[in-house]
Amino acid sequence: MTDRLTIRRPDDWHLHFRDGAVMREVVPYTARQFARAIVMPNLTPPVTTTVLGAAYRDRILAAVPEGVSFTPLMTCYLTDSTDADDLARGAAEGVFTAAKMYPANATTNSAAGVSNIENLYPVLARMEAEDIVLCIHGEVTDHNVDVFDREKEFIERHLRAIVASFPKLRVVFEHITTSDAVDFVMEAGPQVAATITPQHLHINRNAMLVGGIQPHNYCLPVAKRETHRLALRAAATGGSGKFFLGTDSAPHLRSAKESACGCAGIFGAPTALESYVTVFDEEGALDRFEGFASLHGPAFYKLPVNEDKVTLERAEFPVPPVLHVTGEEIVPWHGGQTLEWKFLG
């Protein structure tokens, strides 16, 4: 039995840091485990320009603890009025690593998202020409579509057309939750990949709805049926370079989660690698963990792999039921549970 696993330091290819005091307190959780992270731009107001992206990057860098090496990879929030010249300049200057498309109102702080995806096609054409990665929150927002069907419907209504219209555009289908998404990504060309969160590998929708409503298991896209979870586990642990790590760590204070209208988002950063490695262990795929966590993402993003290493050990890791951020309670992913893997550093 493998009791210690040493791999190249991983990166987190989808993450929310927020801003201000909360950001300053959550950055260290990610910087402790990961070398880089793709930072989501859904602030209020969103990060829509190169100037805003550079300033946000500097605020994050100022929050990285002394002696820790961590690089935030910034994303530009696409809107109905994105300036393609500014985006291209931001990418050329190294401010932006990718651009993020949220259908308007699909999730937290996405009101300024894209209201008509076809109107964005000129920007997507420019991104294809400049080889800028497109990250997609793939859910339709049509009120007539059941929340559990919104990802599948997005593939049929929009994603197939985007991929067919821009065959060279690199697309990350983010935080996928369905076997439909797995199949779509597998069948698409090498320019299409996907991130998978720890929560969607661990839980199905029962964890949110059975035995009383469980707000700390609620995120978007919402967890689906067990068949989908099993398809995601097979994809993550199967060795394909099209799937890589993206926690979607999305901190919300406990008071905002345990509410009559609780926020969507799971704070996964404090237990990220322990959570993922547990899945690979359960699937008998520890030898494939480094690919998923540390190799497939850089290959897709055309970035070098990290040179330093991290070690995980098979040992009891009691996860605190609550942590504190800005003096307020926040519940981490796996809060109150005991995991069987520990991150040593």
Ligand code: NCD
């Ligand atoms: C994210 C957030 O809170 O910003 N929430 C979530 O449930 N994942 C937004 C997102 O990625 O959808």
Ligand code: ZN
């Ligand atoms: Zn997210």
